[in-house]
Amino acid sequence: xxxxxxxxxxxxxxxxxxxxxxxxxxxxxxxxxxxxxxxxxxxxxxxxxxxxxxxxxxxxxxxxxxxxxxxxxxxxxxxxxxxxxxxxxxxxxxxxxxxxxxxxxxxxxxxxxxxxxxxxxxxxxxxxxxxxxxxxxxxxxxxxxxxxxxxxxxxxxxxxxxxxxxxxxxxxxxxxxxxxxxxxxx
Ligand code: SAH
Numbered sequence: 025x026x027x028x029x030x031x032x033x034x035x036x037x038x039x040x041x042x043x044x045x046x047x048x049x050x051x052x053x054x055x056x057x058x059x060x061x062x063x064x065x066x067x068x069x070x071x072x073x074x075x076x077x078x079x080x081x082x083x084x085x086x087x088x089x090x091x092x093x094x095x096x097x098x099x100x101x102x103x104x105x106x107x108x109x110x111x112x113x114x115x116x117x118x119x120x121x122x123x124x125x126x127x128x129x130x131x132x133x134x135x136x137x138x139x140x141x142x143x144x145x146x147x148x149x150x151x152x153x154x155x156x157x158x159x160x161x162x163x164x165x166x167x168x169x170x171x172x173x174x175x176x177x178x179x180x181x182x183x184x185x186x187x188x189x190x191x192x193x194x195x196x197x198x199x200x201x202x203x204x205x206x207x208x209x210x
Contacts, residue, residue: 025050031068032101034094040070041131041157044185045203052179052207053127053155055079062125064115064140065132069095071157075129076107085111085118087134119143128154130167137163138170141208145174148210156206167206176208 025047031040041049049071055061059079066072066084072095075082086092092112099105111118116136120143128144130137137156144154154176156167164180171178182204186197 026070026073026102030102031070031073032094032097033068034090037068037088037091037094038132039068040098041067042070042185042200045157045183045205046070046074048181048183049129049155049157049205050074050078052181052205053129053153055127059126060124061127061129062119062122062144063129063131064119065091065130066095066110067091067131069098071129071131072108073098073102073104075127076104079107079127082108083111083118083122084108085113085115086132087112087114115140116143119147122147124149126152128152130154130156133163137166141167141170142174145176145210150210152210154208154210158204158206159201164204164206167208171206171208174208174210176210179207179209181205 025043055078061075061079061082063072063084066086072084092110125147184202186199188195
């Protein structure tokens with residue numbers, strides 16, 4: 025995994041997804057060398073870079089130009105830019121133009137989550153996965169409801185991580201925001 029502080033960041037762009045969360049997302053995705061991945065809401069590129077190292081091709085989509093520029097800088101920094109196609113567009117429009125998907129990662133939806141899952145599902149290969157990461161309470165509920173209607177095989181995990189801050193008098197555990205990861209398999 026790429027350490028969190030190896031990413032170039034931008035004040036207006038969220039991310040990168042923290043290392044331990046990236047780790048679990050990679051695990052749940054079961055990504056492999058032949059896969060085509062779509063990363064909706066690539067932000068800083070945290071997940072895009074990890075997928076790029078492990079797959080055939082990643083389409084990284086974001087409607088924010090600052091996000092795309094930041095992801096591009098990080099891809100170049102880690103020599104992964106050849107593996108990624110950057111798309112500056114709204115997620116739903118971008119998805120309509122992509123034919124086949126092995127893994128659809130949704131890290132930002134801007135209120136369009138059910139539609140994104142439904143559109144992504146049409147393009148998803150059999151046994152392909154849709155992964156939704158969220159910091160909002162409502163998002164996983166919406167994801168599960170939509171995936172249920174599509175008869176997907178659903179897995180939900182809630183992750184709360186604390187990281188140790190090493191100090192002279194001891195190690196202080198500092199809590200990070202809880203994240204929910206919903207994975208649906210077709
Ligand atoms: N996973 C990223 C962080 C994602 S932050 C990382 O590890 O670095 C979420 C991103 O989703 C933001 O950059 C936001 O611009 C984007 N986003 C939200 N809704 C979107 C939509 N409907 N279409 C395209 N991008 C969207």
